[in-house]
Amino acid sequence: MPGTLQSIKYENGKLEILNQLLLPSKSEYVAITGVEEGWQAIHSMKVRGAPAIAMVGCLSLAVELHNEEQHDKKVLRQEIEGKLNYLVSARPTAVNMKIAAEELIALANQLSKDETVSSEQMKEKFLGQIEAMLAKDLEDNMAIGKFGAKAIIGTVKDTKNVRIVTHCNTGSLATAGYGTALGVIRSLHAEKRLEHVYCTETRPYNQGARLTAYELVHERIPATLICDSMVAALMRARTITAVVVGADRVVANGDTANKIGTYQIAVIARHHCVPFYVAATLTSIDFNIPSGEHIVIEERPECEMTCIGDQRIAASGISVWNPAFDVTPAELITGIITEKGIFAPSEIINLKPEGNGPEFCE
Numbered sequence: 001m002p003g004t005l006q007s008i009k010y011e012n013g014k015l016e017i018l019n020q021l022l023l024p025s026k027s028e029y030v031a032i033t034g035v036e037e038g039w040q041a042i043h044s045m046k047v048r049g050a051p052a053i054a055m056v057g058c059l060s061l062a063v064e065l066h067n068e069e070q071h072d073k074k075v076l077r078q079e080i081e082g083k084l085n086y087l088v089s090a091r092p093t094a095v096n097m098k099i100a101a102e103e104l105i106a107l108a109n110q111l112s113k114d115e116t117v118s119s120e121q122m123k124e125k126f127l128g129q130i131e132a133m134l135a136k137d138l139e140d141n142m143a144i145g146k147f148g149a150k151a152i153i154g155t156v157k158d159t160k161n162v163r164i165v166t167h168c169n170t171g172s173l174a175t176a177g178y179g180t181a182l183g184v185i186r187s188l189h190a191e192k193r194l195e196h197v198y199c200t201e202t203r204p205y206n207q208g209a210r211l212t213a214y215e216l217v218h219e220r221i222p223a224t225l226i227c228d229s230m231v232a233a234l235m236r237a238r239t240i241t242a243v244v245v246g247a248d249r250v251v252a253n254g255d256t257a258n259k260i261g262t263y264q265i266a267v268i269a270r271h272h273c274v275p276f277y278v279a280a281t282l283t284s285i286d287f288n289i290p291s292g293e294h295i296v297i298e299e300r301p302e303c304e305m306t307c308i309g310d311q312r313i314a315a316s317g318i319s320v321w322n323p324a325f326d327v328t329p330a331e332l333i334t335g336i337i338t339e340k341g342i343f344a345p346s347e348i349i350n351l352k353p354e355g356n357g358p359e360f361c362e
């Protein structure tokens, strides 16, 4: 079993990512030497998971800027804006890259107007900001882990241990480290309150079977893999304390886009009276979108469903619908676990920073 869970390595203008297409059988890093390779790595899913996508995108720009000399601040500003907007286009559903791009473009605008800042200083401050994002994501994930574990432990009597269901991959591989939903599971395990975690395969791309299972085995967390279609049977057969999943985009009314299959798990959880939590950093919240029906859902190639590796498993000639994400409506979500604490979906709007985005009414 390969020995590392660090998906992103960055130092001094050098970026390497763990090629997640090869996991779990091979642990191989690939160098990303600029924005074009960053875009390709995101698009081809060598790196995936909303926070990791944003970090690799921004760091691929950092690599390019690090290695170039630019004496004109206006040209630098234009280059930054153009390349960040290009990176946003690599995958449509996760919002983190878009939010990071907006923040960095605002910083570039401000620095380019500031006459006390030279082009070299502008570049340095800009690169410093990108590097700080990596550290902040890790810190935020640890806070999510603590808040989530405390809330879930609070729902059980005495010192009873908990059983969790999770979907897709939200761990170290999808973030700067530790993870969001998987961070909550890690924290429960660290506090010795986790009896067992059930991770779904996450058809058709199998992030659960390939990546989450890999992380859980690596961390020696007691875990069992199930097919996505087994969640209802599991909830009937065993007492499940809570479901915890991640998010690619949380919108203003608390509706949440996440990996395809999340919605059906939320429906099943409601039927079985199992609390359903979404764990996400504030960088996954899109206040500009009023409700889930407006979220653009990425559709992936047919072959991801019809084949396993090179082997075709579906009857040839059958048509295929392969949306990569679905939307869980706010009313099925018990709480959204963030680095600032746990909020009901209806409270998410209160986290909106002053002046961020248009006002809308529903």
Ligand SMILES: CSC[C@@H](O)[C@@H](O)C(=O)COP(=O)(O)O
Residues within 6 Å of the ligand: 048, 049, 050, 051, 094, 167, 168, 169, 170, 171, 174, 175, 179, 180, 181, 207, 245, 246, 247, 248, 258, 259, 260, 324
């Ligand atoms: C902390 S990662 C949260 C989500 O991005 C994750 O659950 C997910 O849906 C990832 O989808 P992917 O298609 O693998 O990028």
